[in-house]
Amino acid sequence: MPEASGAAWLEIEGKLSLVVVADSGHDGAFGLVDPDTGATRSQGKLPLGTGPATDDIEGLAARGSRLYGITSGGYLREWEWQNGAFALIAGPYPVGGPDMLCKKQLNNNCGKNYEGLAIPPKPIGECAAYACSKEKGKLYCLGEQQGQFAATGAEPIEVVDRKDVLADCAFSPEGKLYVGHNLFGLAETIRVDGLETGKPVLHSLGPLGTGFPETIAVRGDIIYRMSDLGGNGPSLMFKFRCPVDGR
Numbered sequence: 001m002p003e004a005s006g007a008a009w010l011e012i013e014g015k016l017s018l019v020v021v022a023d024s025g026h027d028g029a030f031g032l033v034d035p036d037t038g039a040t041r042s043q044g045k046l047p048l049g050t051g052p053a054t055d056d057i058e059g060l061a062a063r064g065s066r067l068y069g070i071t072s073g074g075y076l077r078e079w080e081w082q083n084g085a086f087a088l089i090a091g092p093y094p095v096g097g098p099d100m101l102c103k104k105q106l107n108n109n110c111g112k113n114y115e116g117l118a119i120p121p122k123p124i125g126e127c128a129a130y131a132c133s134k135e136k137g138k139l140y141c142l143g144e145q146q147g148q149f150a151a152t153g154a155e156p157i158e159v160v161d162r163k164d165v166l167a168d169c170a171f172s173p174e175g176k177l178y179v180g181h182n183l184f185g186l187a188e189t190i191r192v193d194g195l196e197t198g199k200p201v202l203h204s205l206g207p208l209g210t211g212f213p214e215t216i217a218v219r220g221d222i223i224y225r226m227s228d229l230g231g232n233g234p235s236l237m238f239k240f241r242c243p244v245d246g247r
Contacts (some may be wrong), residue, residue: 001040003162004033004235006060006116007217009035009173010067012081015172018217020235023228024056024108030086032238033089035219038237039086041185042093046079046086051103053077053092059117059132059168068149070095070117072109076149095131096151112136115214116169118177120195124195126152132169132179137161139179139192155199167183175228180209180216187213189223208240 003023010019012032021220022029028046032135033039047068048055053075060070066089067079077091094101095114102110114130118139127141131151142149165185171177177192187209194201206232218224227236 001029001033001043001230001235002026003228004215004237005056006168006226007212007215008060008062008067008082008170009217009225010062010065011221012036015041015118018198018224019060019062020215021046021057021060021069022121024054024072025056027055028057029171033237035222036226039072044085046077047088049077049092051075051092052094058110058115061108061117061119061129061170067145067172068119068129070114072113072115073105073107074100074111074114074131076117085205090148091220093148098142100131100151106127111139111189113163115167116179116216117169118169118175120171121173121175122194125198126154128193130169130177131156132159132166134166135163137163137166157192157195160185165168167214168216170218172220174220176218178216178218178223180213183212184216187225188227189216205242208242209238211236213238 007024032041058070079086080104111131113135115134123126128144129142130139138156142152143152167182187207189205189208209225213225214228215226
């Protein structure tokens, strides 16, 4: 998988898979990765539909049988696995109003420049998901309206006080939220606790990853980081075992 930019856990045909999507310029290319061996089970392209969104899918998340992807410009798509392939179910639709999007449609890496999408096992207050901004270093609360995610206007969670560092965010199946920084942030990996109380606390797990780490996925005490080095070569993937309650 070239230029891995997002990943999510999804059960496909009875097997847990790590769905990994490529960065812009690859037309929604994805791979299904065995989380234990790292073997690629299948490859293909996510259908992108028509509309103002580009193929710059920077964050993936899943809920139930549905896969969700967010572009850097602030548009969401939803897919489901049907008859051996992904089918587009909804989108692309905007994550919010003009202040949440690129000023010009079909542009990448602008506006809040989203790098990740995280969906908890169950909503946390009004937040059914979080969109993670590379430009602002913040996590934006998304509620659910008529079956679609949309910004609530709630105060975002600040993870880092400078731009171009935040690389991805993801919930583990156990309900823990993690954020991964890229090389500009020295590959720091952070667990965010206290979301339910409205007083989030950041716990650094130290630098995890090499190359230009972008994607993060977590299952139990295993943290997966994938590197986006550009080009068409396969992305590097690393697994780290960390104490679940480690600081």
